[in-house]
């Protein structure tokens with residue numbers, strides 16, 4: 001073999017391409033690359049000493065034992081004390097609690113994730129109720145808004161228009177190979193905060209940390225991606241610290257072609273079974289992307305489908321408190337976009353399956369209001385396609401209050417992204433014709449919630465059943481404590497993803513979402529109901545996720561869409577055994 005490295009590389013490629021590989025296939029797919037396609041030269045080495053301490057996957061900080069310090073050239077690089085992971089956790093939680101500004105906690109947690117991954121996940125798992133609002137909504141929203149200035153080390157993969165024609169190569173730059181879940185955004189509708197362009201990266205990073213902490217997916221199998229096609233946010237375009245492309249968003253053919261290149265590259269690089277979760281795309285792309293790729297890829301839109309599944313779960317659970325079946329309700333939504341119409345459609349499907357009524361009929365119990373008022377048949381021609389099934393016969397109504405008084409809903413759901421829209425009059429109206437009005441203020445972050453928990457309870461004199469997208473603290477009203485629930489898709493996507501992965505699913509179907517809803521609803525206990533909750537607390541979320549995964553897995557096998565055969569007998573056990581544990585490993 002030549003000593004010229006280029007020559008070696010060429011020999012290697014041509015040898016492999018000729019198929020003389022000793023029967024061993026190239027798992028990285030580089031055999032399939034054309035000769036003129038550039039490949040990344042991967043090197044695998046054993047980390048020790050300083051490099052080991054700087055690798056977040058293996059770093060244990062002061063928890064390295066004397067034996068490990070000796071064997072891995074760490075002696076002297078650390079102070080002499082040896083701390084257990086539990087003591088490290090206690091210390092880190094103590095440090096975090098010193099910060100009074102939530103964003104400072106966020107930055108400290110991101111630093112920890114980059115320094116010591118296992119400790120980060122142990123903290124998150126053991127203190128989920130306390131830390132969820134930091135790594136996720138509401139704080140992640142503020143983090144995205146200020147991403148340019150808090151940005152230290154890049155996380156995730158940035159794919160911008162500059163990489164057009166080379167997306168496959170960019171994917172190959174990511175250091176991990178066995179990717180199982182990708183969360184991708186183009187940053188155009190970040191929570192209810194609008195277009196944050198490239199700074200939306202906080203969302204895929206946060207969602208994937210929940211895939212690991214709540215659903216047990218290995219961190220190395222998770223890939224956060226931000227597609228940067230520009231931004232229409234003038235403030236960002238004029239910000240000298242903005243981290244993304246300073247140009248207006250690509251649209252039309254240019255956008256579609258770029259996304260198509262991305263989806264093809266993902267499948268080529270990671271195969272058929274990688275789950276792609278679309279997150280926080282604007283609705284003018286979200287519905288189209290989902291319908292375009294749902295029959296060729298394992299794709300899932302969290303805002304449309306995950307939100308639908310979590311809300312349906314709450315409604316199924318609420319049947320016990322309200323003594324009413326789903327078909328007895330009348331639903332009114334403020335907001336007719338991804339979340340609103342996604343939820344509406346899954347409710348209609350569930351009622352249709354339960355009662356045997358055609359879905360066109362079950363839709364008639366569901367009404368939606370958008371920025372122009374109640375969606376009614378006289379508006380049909382001018383409506384976006386995802387709103388059209390909800391255009392029922394009714395005279396036009398401009399305002400929410402008018403719609404509430406006209407429709408008299410039993411359930412009011414906010415998915416508008418606009419805060420304070422469930423006014424006192426609206427909530428009081430709900431309380432006049434419902435003994436127990438069910439009010440869901442789903443918009444995130446907290447600043448965009450349609451009403452607060454306190455408002456919901458006081459304006460209904462303590463009769464509301466309330467849940468919100470971002471968490472609210474318990475409320476004292478007339479000597480009684482009310483516990484607001486959190487209706488957020490993070491109850492669903494980690495368990496759903498685990499179920500899809502463990503069964504080797506190749507497609508996502510509505511029946512899997514329904515299975516996830518039933519599984520989540522079945523986890524609400526009598527004690528939770530007594531507290532006024534329609535969702536179980538997050539403290540047991542890994543157990544909940546295992547149950548959701550088992551139900552989704554069972555449905556995947558039933559539908560013939562599972563590729564991990566034969567089907568394991570006990571799917572809950574299977575799910576639990578698949579889950580990542582953040583406990584430190586011992587090094588030889």
Ligand SMILES: NC(=O)C1=CN([C@@H]2O[C@H](COP(=O)(O)OP(=O)(O)OC[C@H]3O[C@@H](n4cnc5c(N)ncnc54)[C@H](OP(=O)(O)O)[C@@H]3O)[C@@H](O)[C@H]2O)C=CC1
Nearest residue numbers: 191192335336337338339370371416417443444469488489
């Ligand atoms: N809790 C959870 O798990 C989730 C919460 N969400 C939250 O839901 C919100 C909406 O998300 P999404 O559905 O994706 O967004 P979309 O942009 O797809 O939809 C927003 C909808 O709200 C309507 N709207 C906007 N302003 C008003 C207003 N002043 N009065 C009445 N309607 C209005 C829009 O009307 P028009 O069509 O006329 O423009 C549109 O129909 C966001 O805040 C998001 O964070 C989303 C997913 C999950």
Ligand SMILES: CC(=O)C(=O)O
Nearest residue numbers: 191280302303444489
């Ligand atoms: C929770 C979520 O996905 C959203 O607000 O967009």
Ligand SMILES: [Mg+2]
Nearest residue numbers: 279280302303
């Ligand atoms: Mg979202």
